[in-house]
Amino acid sequence: MKRNHVLCGSASVLALLLAGATLVQNHALAQGGGAQAPRLDVDPLWPKPLGNHQILGSVTGVTVDAQNHIWVTHRGLDSLGGNEKGPTLTPPASQCCFAAPAVLEFDQPGNLIGHWGGPGQGYQWPQAPSGIAVDSKGNVWVAGAGVDPPPAGRGRGGPGGGRAEAPAAPVPGDAHVLKFSRTGQFLLQIGAPGKMEGPDSQTTLNRPTMVAYDAAANEIYVADGGNRRVVVFDADKGTYKRHWGAYGEKPGDAPSGPYDPAAPPPRQFRDVSCVKISRDNQVYVCDRRNDRIQVFQKDGKFVKEAIVSRTTLGDGAVWDVAFSSDPQQQFVFVADGHDKKVLILQRGTLQQVGSFGDGGRLPGRFYAVGSVSVDAQGNVYTGENLEGKRVQKWLRR
Amino acid sequence: MTRTKNVLIGAMFVALLTLLGVGQSMFGQKAAAQGTAGGTIEVPRFEVDPTFPKPMPNGWYQGMSIGVSADAQDHIWIVHRPDSVSAKEAAADEKTGACCSKAPPILEFDQQGNLLRHWGGQDGPGYQWPSSNHGITVDYKGNVWIGGNGAGDGHVLKFTQDGKFIMQVGKKGVTADSNSTEHFYMVAKLFVDAKTNEVYVSDGYGNKRVAVIDADTGAFKRYWGAYGNKPDDMNMGRYNPADPPITQFRNPVHCAELSNDNLVYVCDRVNDRIQVFTREGKFIKEAWVSKTTLGDGSAWDIVFSKDPQQRYIYLADGHDEKVWILDRQSLDILTSFGDGGRQPGQFYAVHSLAVDSKGNLYTTETYEGRRLQRFLLKGTKKVPKGGDQGTVWPTQ
Numbered sequence: 001m002k003r004n005h006v007l008c009g010s011a012s013v014l015a016l017l018l019a020g021a022t023l024v025q026n027h028a029l030a031q032g033g034g035a036q037a038p039r040l041d042v043d044p045l046w047p048k049p050l051g052n053h054q055i056l057g058s059v060t061g062v063t064v065d066a067q068n069h070i071w072v073t074h075r076g077l078d079s080l081g082g083n084e085k086g087p088t089l090t091p092p093a094s095q096c097c098f099a100a101p102a103v104l105e106f107d108q109p110g111n112l113i114g115h116w117g118g119p120g121q122g123y124q125w126p127q128a129p130s131g132i133a134v135d136s137k138g139n140v141w142v143a144g145a146g147v148d149p150p151p152a153g154r155g156r157g158g159p160g161g162g163r164a165e166a167p168a169a170p171v172p173g174d175a176h177v178l179k180f181s182r183t184g185q186f187l188l189q190i191g192a193p194g195k196m197e198g199p200d201s202q203t204t205l206n207r208p209t210m211v212a213y214d215a216a217a218n219e220i221y222v223a224d225g226g227n228r229r230v231v232v233f234d235a236d237k238g239t240y241k242r243h244w245g246a247y248g249e250k251p252g253d254a255p256s257g258p259y260d261p262a263a264p265p266p267r268q269f270r271d272v273s274c275v276k277i278s279r280d281n282q283v284y285v286c287d288r289r290n291d292r293i294q295v296f297q298k299d300g301k302f303v304k305e306a307i308v309s310r311t312t313l314g315d316g317a318v319w320d321v322a323f324s325s326d327p328q329q330q331f332v333f334v335a336d337g338h339d340k341k342v343l344i345l346q347r348g349t350l351q352q353v354g355s356f357g358d359g360g361r362l363p364g365r366f367y368a369v370g371s372v373s374v375d376a377q378g379n380v381y382t383g384e385n386l387e388g389k390r391v392q393k394w395l396r397r
Numbered sequence: 398m399t400r401t402k403n404v405l406i407g408a409m410f411v412a413l414l415t416l417l418g419v420g421q422s423m424f425g426q427k428a429a430a431q432g433t434a435g436g437t438i439e440v441p442r443f444e445v446d447p448t449f450p451k452p453m454p455n456g457w458y459q460g461m462s463i464g465v466s467a468d469a470q471d472h473i474w475i476v477h478r479p480d481s482v483s484a485k486e487a488a489a490d491e492k493t494g495a496c497c498s499k500a501p502p503i504l505e506f507d508q509q510g511n512l513l514r515h516w517g518g519q520d521g522p523g524y525q526w527p528s529s530n531h532g533i534t535v536d537y538k539g540n541v542w543i544g545g546n547g548a549g550d551g552h553v554l555k556f557t558q559d560g561k562f563i564m565q566v567g568k569k570g571v572t573a574d575s576n577s578t579e580h581f582y583m584v585a586k587l588f589v590d591a592k593t594n595e596v597y598v599s600d601g602y603g604n605k606r607v608a609v610i611d612a613d614t615g616a617f618k619r620y621w622g623a624y625g626n627k628p629d630d631m632n633m634g635r636y637n638p639a640d641p642p643i644t645q646f647r648n649p650v651h652c653a654e655l656s657n658d659n660l661v662y663v664c665d666r667v668n669d670r671i672q673v674f675t676r677e678g679k680f681i682k683e684a685w686v687s688k689t690t691l692g693d694g695s696a697w698d699i700v701f702s703k704d705p706q707q708r709y710i711y712l713a714d715g716h717d718e719k720v721w722i723l724d725r726q727s728l729d730i731l732t733s734f735g736d737g738g739r740q741p742g743q744f745y746a747v748h749s750l751a752v753d754s755k756g757n758l759y760t761t762e763t764y765e766g767r768r769l770q771r772f773l774l775k776g777t778k779k780v781p782k783g784g785d786q787g788t789v790w791p792t793q
Contacts, residue, residue, distance in 0.1 A: 044448075044741050045447065045740075045741065049738065049740065051736075051787065053737055055743075056739070081765065082692075084718075084737060084746075084764075084765075086691070086692060086717070092689070093691040093692040094687075094691070094716040094718075095690070095719075097736075097737030309494075309495065312488075312493065312495070313493035314484075314485060339488070339494045339496050340494075359456065359497035360458060360459065361766070361767045362450070362768060363447050363740075364452075367485075384739075389739050
């Protein structure tokens with residue numbers, strides 16, 4: 001398997017040399033029987049540099065809209081280290097960098113064509129935005145998942161590294177999702193920061209991570225991570241419709257303890273880090289640190305589950321999922337941030353048939369790949385959280 | 398229009414280079430740094446090579462990358478800090494995930510970007526590995542020198558390219574003493590003078606001097622501080638651009654590079670300045686680069702262009718996230734390139750520089766940059782004097 005990779009790598013370099021100007025590497029490889037996994041090559045020069053000394057913070061959401069535009073959310077300034085936000089300090093310490101606006105819209109060539117985000121009238125901008133979704137009416141949904149406690153570790157240069165800063169005043173934890181027009185005009189807020197009434201609440205959320213829109217019913221599905229449930233609201237009025245936990249059961253908020261690959265699958269979600277709806281009306285839910293995907297009907301009836309990379313501990317293997325662009329959506333791409341790759345599953349069987357990427361900071365490598373989305377041509381976009389701070393495009397071959 | 402022009406110029410330059418032969422001049426006759434009509438100047442043109450290096454085998458992961466050097470075979474050597482690789486990054490070592498493992502600290506790449514030799518990280522018979530890696534130099538005999546800027550690191554180490562220990566100068570477990578002739582304190586980098594077999598030691602993060610030792614015996618020969626003064630370990634407080642220039646270096650003294658015409662260029666990093674000396678330590682001149690830069694400072698590392706005259710200084714500015722190009726004689730800033738970010742050609746904390754025989758530039762990034770990048774020399778281009786080029790991507 002390893003040798004195949006190397007061979008394939010050499011072949012690609014050879015092709016690259018022959019082609020002269022092509023800049024691609026890192027193929028996705030079919031790793032076993034069954035359907036042929038799609039092959040994807042990184043495009044190292046996408047998107048175009050933002051300019052104005054603007055950079056991405058930790059990327060928390062990537063999605064593709066009906067116009068094939070790519071939308072990105074990231075954590076901005078609060079995720080930048082002291083020594084990568086010099087001009088924002090008092091006094092200014094350096095020429096670079098500024099955080100790009102929280103919501104970014106790119107066209108297919110990678111030009112930044114829209115950007116907005118931040119506090120405004122009538123709503124509370126999240127402490128840290130999480131997932132982003134653009135519904136079929138062109139409205140943009142942003143989940144507010146807040147921030148984890150700062151990681152322990154070597155201070156130099158990491159988040160909070162560099163010059164010491166005064167600790168920020170406590171901010172009420174994010175517990176809401178927001179709906180905007182595609183130009184950033186506020187439309188609706190569900191939930192409110194700091195207001196968390198548990199997994200049976202019909203009006204509050206707890207660190208939601210992502211939303212998915214169902215055009216048929218005009219409903220919005222919320223991955224309500226802190227409440228370990230999926231909760232559904234009317235997409236215009238924000239009124240409660242229904243909710244469920246793992247296996248379609250009542251969600252609980254008892255502590256789970258650490259994930260144990262040898263233990264039977266827990267009856268509760270540990271995380272709900274994504275929710276996506278397939279064309280055949282199945283609801284896919286990422287249970288990140290349980291390394292599993294659960295699939296439901298739209299009414300919450302449990303259909304099936306798959307454990308993906310069962311032995312992965314730490315931050316877990318199932319951070320986000322996206323479906324391939326073919327009409328049958330034959331494949332599911334799984335952003336496995338802890339193992340630093342995107343896994344390719346056959347959607348019917350949820351068996352792994354390939355993967356792409358590996359750990360590192362070079363093009364085509366990942367650190368904390370946590371977001372994945374697919375455009376109309378089958379190209380894949382990935383977003384990297386933590387210190388990855390990138391969006392990468394993978395070309396469908 | 399501009400692109401066409403650049404491509405034409407590039408193509409003409411390549412043809413010119415081919416005619417002249419690589420040994421002649423990296424920049425041709427027209428590349429003089431003098432201003433021309435319209436306030437534009439001609440400067441070396443770089444383009445990032447996003448395919449270099451290749452991913453390492455064994456799921457190896459690179460940490461803060463705080464040194465790079467090109468050897469006589471144009472192999473690229475880097476030193477990084479495996480202990481800066483987080484538990485999340487080194488999930489295979491931690492047995493929490495499939496990827497990755499900390500790579501050994503010393504890594505050698507060929508021109509195709511393949512990893513060749515790799516070693517280091519442990520004490521051995523007769524030597525102590527630094528508690529924090531810093532700086533790598535392959536000398537004219539092919540030996541590999543490293544410094545170290547961890548607590549107590551008062552030494553430099555010399556190895557063969559296979560990692561066989563040759564010499565340790567200084568020792569571990571010391572504190573600052575910029576007038577010591579026994580040890581250093583937190584050495585940033587080394588440069589070996591082929592003509593005299595002397596080593597110029599950027600000393601460093603703890604001391605505030607350039608020290609010169611014999612490359613074979615390690616014997617101390619001379620040392621000096623800013624302006625050639627006797628160095629002083631007094632705490633100078635924080636850099637303030639409005640104050641008169643201080644008469645000592647601040648920590649860290651981050652580079653000391655000898656030019657072909659025997660001038661020593663010293664990076665006084667957080668003072669945002671370069672000071673130039675004779676080999677004996679006589680002060681000649683100084684210049685500031687981005688004088689308002691605070692924090693980590695702007696003058697991180699220097700390498701000279703590969704033409705025999707070393708017409709240009711390339712200067713890594715890890716806080717402003719760019720590489721400056723200076724005219725070496727005048728120390729005037731000609732242009733800069735690079736910008737913040739994690740995409741190819743962008744930087745987070747660009748820390749170290751090296752140039753290969755073809756004039757291509759290599760950068761390593763510390764903090765969360767953690768990359769080796771290559772910038773291919775593509776002839777020259779016209780830019781407004783002092784103008785910033787931003788991210789330099791291939792133009793096809």
